[in-house]
Amino acid sequence: MGPQWRLPASAAALMWGFLLPLTAAQEAVLHASGNGTHLPSKDYCILYNPHWTVLPSTLENATSISLLNLTTTPLCSLSDIPPGGLKNKAVVVQWGTCYILEKARIAQKGGAEALLVANNSVLFPPSGNRSEFDDVKILIAFISKKDFKDMKQTFGSDITVKMYSPLSPNFDYTIGVIFVIAVFTVALGGYWSGLIELENLKAVTNTEDKEMRKKREEYLTINPLTVVIFVVICCVMMVLLYFFYKWLVYVMIAIFCIASAMSLYNCLAALIHNIPCGQCTITCHGKSIEVRLIFLSGLCIAVAVVWAVFRNEDRWAWILQDILGIAFCLNLIKTLKLPNFKSCVILLGLLLFYDVFFVFITPFITKNGESIMVELAAGPFGNTEKVEMATK
Template sequence: MARLVTEMIAFAVYLCVQVNCQEAILHVSINGSTDNGQEYCIWYNPALNTLSESLGKAELYQLVNMTSIELCNDSGVLPGELKGKAVVVMRGTCTFLAKARVAQELGARALIIASKESVFIPSMNVSQHENITIPVALMRYKDMLEAQQIFGDSMSVQLYAPPVPFLDLSIVVMLFISVFTVTMGGYWSGAEERKKMSSELNAGPAGKRAESGDVSLYSPVKVVIFVVLMCVVLVLLYFFYKWLVYVIISIFCVASAMALYSCLDALMQMIPYGKCSFSCKNTTFEVRSLFLAAFCITVAVIWGVYRNDDRWIWILQDLLGIAFCLNFLKTITVSNFKICVILLSLLLVYDVFFVFITPFFTKNGESIMVQVALGPEAAGEKSGGGAVGVPAESTGAHEKLPVVMRVPRLFPSAASLCGMQFSILGYGDIIVPGLLVAYCHRFDVWTNNSRKIYFASCTVAYCVGMIFTFVVMILSKMGQPALLYLVPFTLVTSAVVALVRKQMKQFWAGTTYEVLDSTREPLLQDGEPEHTTVGRRC
């Protein structure tokens, strides 16, 4: 145990001294001309070297093209050949640090490393580079060839990095999406519970219980099995991503189409018009329901066909994702607060382990959770986690799991050159706390609480927890396991409300279940007379 704690502390220190790479711009021209210049994406380390924020302030260097060598030593370089100039060399067997030392000793003012293949650039330790004073950047070899063809051997270059805003508006949009989805999903779950209770009361003692397609989690053993299966699936995706990703995509298309239909159908039922129907083989169909089903299937198919077009498909993916989460929160229910505590605590450990602990065991120190969520070939979106993926091609579509909300970041021009970047939020960060929010609303319904105090307080706690998550992410400049903050905020808030209202016993026990038929029996409110609850029992 002591060894594990020591390793975790060491890893935390490692993260603190590591610095991340950032996108910048390489302006190539002839003698610094801005009229016929060409710009390319490069990656550099802002903690090691500071670049100018604009082209007008950037220093001009004559570029020496040495892509025929790797510059692991000074062989092949004439004396004074690099003095006061920028040099571009090939990525090879030696480290960036070794290349930078050689280039600096030869008098170079900047080092650019060209890469032919997709690679991951590890974060650099500041203490190891304290003697390196020249800018070190990496670019695609393909871009270097293009510049060579356009400008020949008389290339001049300028390196600059437009400032990245402290708070990107994509985070605000992501906050709205997450809070909206959790709020509406929790409200829908409570509304469905009220509808079922009303149907049971109207049926009377001899009436049949309302049929429900809900799936309830009421056994701690089943919760543990569920979490274990999630771990197994995540590990399988990590090792067999290129095959299993298509299975997940297929499942998502079907599930999201059904979820979108469920959400839109609930809205459509509120419209009293257009209820034309016809019968076929003793089955009645509403015409508008058939059109709605066709629409939902079409939306899912369009997403499936154009899923790798980052320019606009994120809108459709987020729409389907919101519908998926809403339908999940309405369909999957937890029976009591005890199950919520077990489920959310286990998933908190699951989230933290696969984000922070797995880098100890994986190659290149990559997080299994981030690797699976973004895809093995993802670039740009991983920049918050200690490594930057640099693709060999400027536009290379790769399959990504459709399990995240994605909102494009509104970065300046460097991002447009390097490819679209996204702020992402996993469905689990919405669904897992959302299950507790939904339970709180159902408990308000069971106890006939018109103010919905449990639902409102848990929803506010989720919003505050999400804001806290984003603040930590911005300050640390690292991706965060959101459940690390959302679970304590929501669980503690719900427990405090129950204790203050002296309803913890009821809140903890929730509904009772008959094991044989899994029939749910609502709670009696404290002090409620039995004759008002026909068809109900404690």
């Protein structure tokens, strides 16, 4: 078909909306391993068209293929094939210069088993007029440049891969887990807040003791002015994060660690106070502190620090993040108090405007036409510039 060409953003989005159901993109797993590395293997996500190629459903049935890096070669003509050939290789090429299926035809003539297209995003599955390339039988898949770069850094140049597509379950249990966590957090936070309010209502105003007065101070009442200030701060932070993501992302991580560690302490301390044993105390500057609470504060700080250090670990860091997030939400629901319906209406109305503006209106303002909210929600892996910032 010749060189690729670009459509206007609106036309491309319209065509993408029509073509997406036809491409039937499906995720698959690329299992990479190397010789002489401390890491035995690692899995990466790829995207392919199941109507073009059928992959095995298990790793045991997948075939081992040597990976060949041809990202410095356009692979748009037979002369681009290296002297050693491509026999029984999985070839990695760059997006662009010529049509993907043309690259696949040339790779197939060279003896390749698969063609992996390294792109900034794997959101664009292999599509096109398949009838023009009936002779192309090899696997065509997409892999992100970030994953391919990580693969090279992890295993070097000698890489063996296996590709398979696990069967999708009929029911995604993770949706149920997320629902249970959300309902549990809101219900428990509301119940905790109600208990404190009930205790305050039972207290006699004139004879209120110090402990009950302290519990009253645990509340943070949100009035209309506080609501406006809160939303304005959110807007300012959103804009600052968009322009200064490289530095402020670490500020946000630090704020989350401090807030979540304090929240985890408050949640666990409420449970520990109901345990009758282990109530020995130490006195410092006239104040008595329970020893178990000192150890508890150290544990909460350690959990937050471990998450901050290993937050990019895909296998287990999300567990700590969920625990810290649940504790943060519980403490927030327990602490914040909306005194009247007016404050609720103002808060929800401003948050609605906040979401609509940063999701749907900012694409008309930003230079690249992207939504600020979407870019920040996608994190550092949403675009190349932020990836480079995060890896430096």
